[in-house]
Amino acid sequence: MSSHSDRAAELRQIIKSHKRWDILFGLVGLAAMAVGILTLVALFTQMVIEGYPRLSAEFFTNFPSRRAGQAGILSAWVGSFLVMIVTALFAIPVGIASAIYLEEYARKNWFTDVIEINISNLAGVPSIVYGLLALGLFVYAFGLGQSIMSAGLTLALLILPIVIVTTREALRSIPQVVREGAYACGATKWQVVSDHLLPYGTPGILTGVIIGLSRAIGETAPIITIGALTFIAFLPPVPFTGEPAAGLFDWLFSPFTVMPIQIFNWTSRPDPAFQANAAAASLVLVVLTLGMNGLAIWLRYRLRKNIKW
Numbered sequence: 570m571s572s573h574s575d576r577a578a579e580l581r582q583i584i585k586s587h588k589r590w591d592i593l594f595g596l597v598g599l600a601a602m603a604v605g606i607l608t609l610v611a612l613f614t615q616m617v618i619e620g621y622p623r624l625s626a627e628f629f630t631n632f633p634s635r636r637a638g639q640a641g642i643l644s645a646w647v648g649s650f651l652v653m654i655v656t657a658l659f660a661i662p663v664g665i666a667s668a669i670y671l672e673e674y675a676r677k678n679w680f681t682d683v684i685e686i687n688i689s690n691l692a693g694v695p696s697i698v699y700g701l702l703a704l705g706l707f708v709y710a711f712g713l714g715q716s717i718m719s720a721g722l723t724l725a726l727l728i729l730p731i732v733i734v735t736t737r738e739a740l741r742s743i744p745q746v747v748r749e750g751a752y753a754c755g756a757t758k759w760q761v762v763s764d765h766l767l768p769y770g771t772p773g774i775l776t777g778v779i780i781g782l783s784r785a786i787g788e789t790a791p792i793i794t795i796g797a798l799t800f801i802a803f804l805p806p807v808p809f810t811g812e813p814a815a816g817l818f819d820w821l822f823s824p825f826t827v828m829p830i831q832i833f834n835w836t837s838r839p840d841p842a843f844q845a846n847a848a849a850a851s852l853v854l855v856v857l858t859l860g861m862n863g864l865a866i867w868l869r870y871r872l873r874k875n876i877k878w
Contacts, residue, residue, distance in 0.1 A: 613855070620848030628849060632802040633831065637842030642850050644801045645831035648717070649786055651805060651820065652827055655721020656728065656785055661778055663725075664732025671733070672740045673762055692730035699727045700794025708795055715796030717805065718821040723791045728781035735777020739770035772872035779865035783858045789829040799834040801826045828854050 631641025675681045703723035713719045743766055751761040767774075805823035806815035828850060835847035 616848045616852050616855070619845050620850070620852040623845050623849035624852070628846075633800055633834070634802075637840055637846055640835075640843070640846055642828065642831055642853070644804060645826050645828045645850070646853075647804055648797075648801075648825040649827040651717050652720045652724065652792075652825065653782060653786055655718060655821070656724040657778075657782060659722060660725035660728050660732055660781065664729050664778075665736050665774060667729075668733045668736030668740065669762055669766075672737050673758065673766070688730050688733050692734060695790075696727055696788050697790040697794060699723055700791030702726070703791060703795050714822065715798075715824060716822040717825045719795050720792055720797065720825060720827070723795055724785040724788060727788065727791060728785050731781040731784070732777055735780070736770070736774050739773025739777070740766055742773060743769045772869040775872070776865045776869045779861050779868070783861040783865075786827075786861075787829055787854060787858055789833060792827055792830060793833075797830050798824050798826045799830055 627639075628641045629646065630643055631639060632643050633645075634640040671681060671685065700723060703719060703726065707713045707719040707722050708715060713722075747765050747769065748761055751765050756764070801824060805820035805825065808815055808817045808820070832847050832850045832854070835843040835850065838844075
């Protein structure tokens with residue numbers, strides 16, 4: 570009887586000791602999270618204080634200038650918008666089609682296993698590597714030059730693994746009974762994919778696409794590598810305007826700049842007024858990125874709410 574009571578007391582002591590370690594680990598984790606959150610809040614607050622006074626209609630409609638008070642981000646945000654269009658047009662269809670093929674059509678063998686491993690690894694490759702690849706491939710080999718097309722294709726390569734991985738995860742999350750039920754009714758593989766898997770997987774697919782684009786819009790290293798301009802005071806040609814009239818796709822081969830490059834240019838200058846401009850542009854970019862991520866969360870919630878299994 571005494572041995573049982575001693576054993577019970579020993580177990581209680583062990584549990585009590587483990588609980589103390591659990592509490593200690595929880596406190597350490599809470600402190601680490603607080604440090605990270607407070608740092609982000611402090612940086613964001615400083616950025617708002619310095620940059621918010623510069624936000625005005627003129628800041629969005631003026632070109633960069635050597636005079637800080639007259640400088641704006643017109644060419645930067647237009648360039649970012651056009652580059653994102655090219656990125657989305659290439660990365661989204663190719664990424665989704667690749668994921669569908671690997672998940673639904675490709676046979677499971679060593680070759681597809683190698684492809685899957687490489688796709689997962691490519692998602693973690695530093696962005697500068699994509700810039701060096703694009704410099705040799707798009708700029709020199711394909712002769713696209715330092716253009717919006719080169720930048721869009723570079724960022725498309727950058728986010729392609731993200732789109733593929735998230736699309737595959739979205740397809741995997743669909744219950745197998747959906748496929749089996751469709752096949753039992755005589756549907757072909759493509760009918761199963763187009764009529765069932767894609768509609769059910771849309772929330773996850775859209776989330777991955779938007780998160781990938783929100784990463785691409787803030788990238789600097791690959792864009793610098795392929796030769797984005799740090800100072801540009803003109804916009805790409807508008808189709809069918811000018812003398813002679815610009816072609817429909819002439820803007821694709823125009824020199825460009827983007828928001829991160831403009832911010833880098835201003836932060837490299839010692840004038841405090843340019844630092845305020847950089848803070849304002851950074852605030853715009855952060856709000857845009859947070860908005861895209863918020864849109865992804867909202868779309869996922871709304872679309873999943875409407876899905877009926």
